[in-house]
Structures are given as structure tokens and as C-alpha cells.
Amino acid sequence: MTYEILFSPTGGTMKTANLLTKEFSSEVRVVDLMDRKADFSSIPFTPEDLCVVAVPSFGGRIPAPAAVRMAQMQGNGAKAILMAVYGNRTTGDMLLELKDILTKAGFRPVAALEAVARHSLFPQFAAGRPDSKDHRELVSFASQIKEKLAAESSEELTVPGSFPYQEYTSIPLKPKADHGCVRCGHCARHCPVGAIPLESPNQTNTQVCITCMACTAFCPQRARKISPLVLFPAALALRKSCKGRKPNKLYL
Numbered sequence: 591m592t593y594e595i596l597f598s599p600t601g602g603t604m605k606t607a608n609l610l611t612k613e614f615s616s617e618v619r620v621v622d623l624m625d626r627k628a629d630f631s632s633i634p635f636t637p638e639d640l641c642v643v644a645v646p647s648f649g650g651r652i653p654a655p656a657a658v659r660m661a662q663m664q665g666n667g668a669k670a671i672l673m674a675v676y677g678n679r680t681t682g683d684m685l686l687e688l689k690d691i692l693t694k695a696g697f698r699p700v701a702a703l704e705a706v707a708r709h710s711l712f713p714q715f716a717a718g719r720p721d722s723k724d725h726r727e728l729v730s731f732a733s734q735i736k737e738k739l740a741a742e743s744s745e746e747l748t749v750p751g752s753f754p755y756q757e758y759t760s761i762p763l764k765p766k767a768d769h770g771c772v773r774c775g776h777c778a779r780h781c782p783v784g785a786i787p788l789e790s791p792n793q794t795n796t797q798v799c800i801t802c803m804a805c806t807a808f809c810p811q812r813a814r815k816i817s818p819l820v821l822f823p824a825a826l827a828l829r830k831s832c833k834g835r836k837p838n839k840l841y842l
């Protein structure tokens with residue numbers, strides 16, 4: 591069985607992972623790490639399974655709820671392709687963090703990738719990515735991974751990153767509902783951490799919110815946003831580190 595294990599608040603991680611995963615199988619079982627009610631410990635992984643595990647970079651780290659949920663899985667020797675999706679700045683220590691968590695959970699990391707997708711907070715960075723060039727690169731990465739799998743190498747995978755991992759500083763910007771909110775509750779149901787009360791979805795518990803932006807992506811009214819007045823200076827500060835076309839990379 592081929593699994594795609596995803597944490598994708600605004601869809602970029604999923605889109606990028608799909609380009610790779612479909613090269614391995616047309617039949618894919620998705621494990622949604624955004625689901626705060628799922629029992630991740632009961633998924634029956636076997637050593638024959640191949641899992642593409644894709645998460646976005648949040649300050650060069652794995653988003654905290656994704657890390658906790660991955661640690662609950664029982665890999666039972668399933669092969670894992672680690673995928674760090676980033677918005678044109680950095681993947682920091684997240685590939686090492688992914689490797690450490692998944693190895694401890696009983697998976698066997700066989701390959702790792704850094705792949706670029708549109709920045710979910712500042713969509714002017716990596717706009718339009720993944721694009722057709724990214725697609726071609728991911729297809730080529732998939733065939734290199736297949737060759738490695740066919741060679742049945744038992745060499746340990748080396749990935750970038752160092753321990754202790756860089757500290758994650760939570761982002762003070764939190765999306766809020768504006769007057770367009772019709773209280774449909776869509777955002778509350780999709781929030782991966784339960785920061786939006788279902789009974790009053792125009793509120794946000796800013797202590798719990800991780801600024802993943804899922805609520806802004808899922809709102810049918812486009813009524814959830816971070817004020818552009820707050821976003822603009824933050825984008826200016828990131829302009830230098832996010833400029834240019836950042837690469838996709840494969841580690842075998």
C-alpha cells in the first residue's frame with residue numbers, strides 16, 4: 591500500500607506531495623494529520639508499505655500538532671519518504687526532526703526532499719509554485735528514489751539539520767473573522783488545533799491558534815484574514831530571505 595501522510599493547512603503541501611506520490615501508485619491512502627480527532631496509532635502499517643510524509647516548514651520546524659500526531663503512529667518498518675515543503679525561505683532543521691520522529695515511531699526513512707510551494711502567509715513568495723518545472727523535478731526525484739528502493743540499500747539516510755533543533759518562535763499574527771462571517775462553522779471544523787469555537791466561529795482563541803492559515807483557506811466567504819496592515823511590514827522583513835527561486839532538493 592502507498593500512503594500519503596499529510597499536514598496541509600492551505601493545500602500547498604498536499605499539491606506538492608501529490609506530484610511525487612502519483613509516480614509511485616495510482617492507489618493512495620491519505621492520512622490527514624490535520625484531523626485532531628483521528629486515532630493515528632491504529633493505522634496498520636507493514637514493512638511492504640511506502641509512505642510519503644509531507645509537512646510544511648513553520649519557522650524551519652514541523653508544525654507542533656503534526657509532530658505530536660506522527661509520534662503516535664506505529665510504523666512497523668514501513669518505508670518513509672520525508673518531504674519538507676517550504677515557502678521559499680528555509681526548511682531549517684525539519685528534515686532531521688522528521689527523520690528522528692519517524693524512526694522512533696518505527697518507520698524506515700529511505701529518501702528525503704525539500705520542495706517549494708507558495709508561501710501560505712505571504713503568497714507573493716514562491717507564487718505559482720509548485721509549477722511545471724517543479725513537477726518535472728519531482729518526477730525525476732521519484733525515479734531516483736525508485737532506483738534506490740530497487741537496489742535495496744540498507745545504508746542510513748543522511749539529512750540536513752542539527753540537534754538541538756532551532757527554537758520555534760510562535761508568530762504573533764492571528765487570522766480573525768470580519769463582518770463577512772456567516773458563522774457557518776467551516777473554519778472551526780477544519781482548524782487542526784480547535785482554536786475556533788464551533789458555537790461562535792467568528793472568535794479565535796489566539797493562545798491556541800498556530801497561524802497555520804487553514805481557516806482562511808477553508809472559509810467559503812473569505813471572511814477570515816490577517817490584516818494587511820500587519821502583514822505588510824512582516825513581509826518586508828522577510829523580503830531578502832525569501833527572494834529568488836529557491837530549489838527543490840533530494841537526499842538519498
Ligand SMILES: Cc1cc2nc3c(=O)[nH]c(=O)nc-3n(C[C@H](O)[C@H](O)[C@H](O)COP(=O)(O)O)c2cc1C
Nearest residue numbers: 598599600602603646647649650677679680709710
Ligand atoms: C506559521 C508559518 C510559518 C512559516 N514558516 C516558514 C519558514 O520558516 N520558511 C519557509 O520557507 N516557509 C515558511 N512558511 C510557509 C509554508 O511552509 C509554505 O507556504 C507551505 O507550502 C504551506 O503549506 P500548506 O499550503 O500545505 O499550508 C510558513 C508558513 C506559516 C503559516
